[in-house]
Amino acid sequence: TRSTRPQRLLAAVQKNATRGDPRSVVKAIDEFCRYTEWAMNVGDEKGCILDSVVSEVNPATVLELGTYCGYSTVRIATLLPPDAKLITLEFNPDFAVIARQVIAWAGQEEKVHLVEGSSGDLIPKMKEQFGVKSFDLVFLDHWKDRYLPDAKLMEECGLLGKGSVLLADNVICPGSPDYLDYVRNSPKYRSQYFKSHLEYTKVEDGLEKSVFLG
Numbered sequence: 001t002r003s004t005r006p007q008r009l010l011a012a013v014q015k016n017a018t019r020g021d022p023r024s025v026v027k028a029i030d031e032f033c034r035y036t037e038w039a040m041n042v043g044d045e046k047g048c049i050l051d052s053v054v055s056e057v058n059p060a061t062v063l064e065l066g067t068y069c070g071y072s073t074v075r076i077a078t079l080l081p082p083d084a085k086l087i088t089l090e091f092n093p094d095f096a097v098i099a100r101q102v103i104a105w106a107g108q109e110e111k112v113h114l115v116e117g118s119s120g121d122l123i124p125k126m127k128e129q130f131g132v133k134s135f136d137l138v139f140l141d142h143w144k145d146r147y148l149p150d151a152k153l154m155e156e157c158g159l160l161g162k163g164s165v166l167l168a169d170n171v172i173c174p175g176s177p178d179y180l181d182y183v184r185n186s187p188k189y190r191s192q193y194f195k196s197h198l199e200y201t202k203v204e205d206g207l208e209k210s211v212f213l214g
């Protein structure tokens with residue numbers, strides 16, 4: 001039967017990237033998606049904004065919601081110090097299988113803990129199961145209608161501390177209007193929009209960075 005898009009993306013990584021070289025993995029995926037087959041990775045343009053926020057926060061603990069093929073997982077992990085922890089949640093087991101191989105090809109498996117399941121189920125278990133006190137950085141890139149409920153759930157579970165940063169992809173396209181309204185108008189957050197484009201296209205999109213004020 002026909003292969004899936006994530007399988008074709010992984011094949012491009014294994015063919016064109018050097019094992020153990022995360023930058024070559026990122027480059028191989030971006031070239032595949034730009035010139036061969038579009039896929040919903042954060043991409044190179046928004047990826048540079050992601051990189052700058054990760055470097056600025058210099059997080060010890062990161063949560064990523066929505067692993068997909070592991071593109072942003074690799075971008076983030078590459079910038080983390082060796083003792084930092086990146087937990088990434090993925091609902092679709094077929095995507096998780098691909099993401100684990102992409103992360104391994106990039107040599108980042110030490111820093112990454114990919115957990116299969118849904119954010120709604122797993123966020124309340126973060127403290128007890130993973131020994132997480134709070135997250136310094138959360139990258140939201142999963143189902144767009146889960147951004148707001150999951151932000152509120154993280155607040156309720158005490159997973160956000162003063163200065164914790166939420167960085168959300170796709171706040172314009174496909175969009176997450178209820179989330180955007182919440183973080184921009186809640187006294188609990190200081191929010192900032194980074195204008196960019198939908199990955200590999202000229203369509204407007206952007207990242208919203210929201211600092212939790214405690």
Ligand SMILES: O=C(NC/C=C/[C@H]1O[C@@H](Sc2ccncc2)[C@H](O)[C@@H]1O)c1cc([N+](=O)[O-])cc(O)c1O
Pocket residue numbers: 040041042065066067068069089090091092095117118119120141142143144146169170173174198199
């Ligand atoms: O739909 C988009 N993203 C949804 C991503 C969803 C990812 O997160 C889990 S769901 C999950 C994971 C964890 N917990 C709960 C659910 C899915 O299995 C997928 O791996 C999207 C769409 C476009 N686009 O142009 O259409 C562009 C983008 O950048 C996008 O991110």
Ligand SMILES: [Mg+2]
Pocket residue numbers: 040041042141169170
């Ligand atoms: Mg996205």
